[in-house]
Amino acid sequence: MLFPRPLIDGYRAFLTGRLRTEQDRYRELAESGQSPEIMVIGCCDSRCSPEVIFNARPGELFVVRNIANLVPPFAPDAQAHGVSAALEFGVMALKVKNIVVLGHAQCGGVRAFAEDSEPLTPGDFIGNWMKLMAPAAEKVGPRGTRSASDYLTLLEQANVALSLENLMTFPRLRARVERGDLELHGAYFGVATGQLSVRDPATGKFTQVAADDYGRLFPRPRF
Ligand SMILES: [Zn+2]
Numbered sequence: 001m002l003f004p005r006p007l008i009d010g011y012r013a014f015l016t017g018r019l020r021t022e023q024d025r026y027r028e029l030a031e032s033g034q035s036p037e038i039m040v041i042g043c044c045d046s047r048c049s050p051e052v053i054f055n056a057r058p059g060e061l062f063v064v065r066n067i068a069n070l071v072p073p074f075a076p077d078a079q080a081h082g083v084s085a086a087l088e089f090g091v092m093a094l095k096v097k098n099i100v101v102l103g104h105a106q107c108g109g110v111r112a113f114a115e116d117s118e119p120l121t122p123g124d125f126i127g128n129w130m131k132l133m134a135p136a137a138e139k140v141g142p143r144g145t146r147s148a149s150d151y152l153t154l155l156e157q158a159n160v161a162l163s164l165e166n167l168m169t170f171p172r173l174r175a176r177v178e179r180g181d182l183e184l185h186g187a188y189f190g191v192a193t194g195q196l197s198v199r200d201p202a203t204g205k206f207t208q209v210a211a212d213d214y215g216r217l218f219p220r221p222r223f
Pocket of ligand 1: 043044045067068069104106107108109110
């Protein structure tokens, strides 16, 4: 069995690039332990790596990723809850100061939900997982006359809002938010454009950040 070639090549690039410049930091983090102040809940999508989008250094982001960046509501049963376990560690042990739910455009999980896609296996793990976003879809309402892409964008953004709501169902997390020790944020990454938008908690609207830099670096084509 051969280890994938792109990974070996990528690792070689890491050795001559990041590791060379960050070696002291890695050593320091190994000794002192990690203390990231920001936790990101993102999608598994290979185009939306939070460390890449936010140009994060080692030790800066505590990341949990799953299909469609969902946070299941607090459920203190004896089942295995991956996101809850990550939240427990991030909030109670690392005491992160910010949690960012990072949604994105062209999310396959959200599309699978919207199109009620055929299960990929008899277990239909994606279908069962994506049922979590039903309350977000209810808020958006039926597609009506909207274009498919506008409708999916609304669903993707409502899904971020739902995950933020579900975070607040975790009592100890909520207590930290209410004490002002923890802030929750929603963000949305446009895969095709590279634009990042942040959710205004008062209005629920997403607004592009660093729009000035973006406009300067990527001017709109003139027709
Ligand atoms: Zn996705």
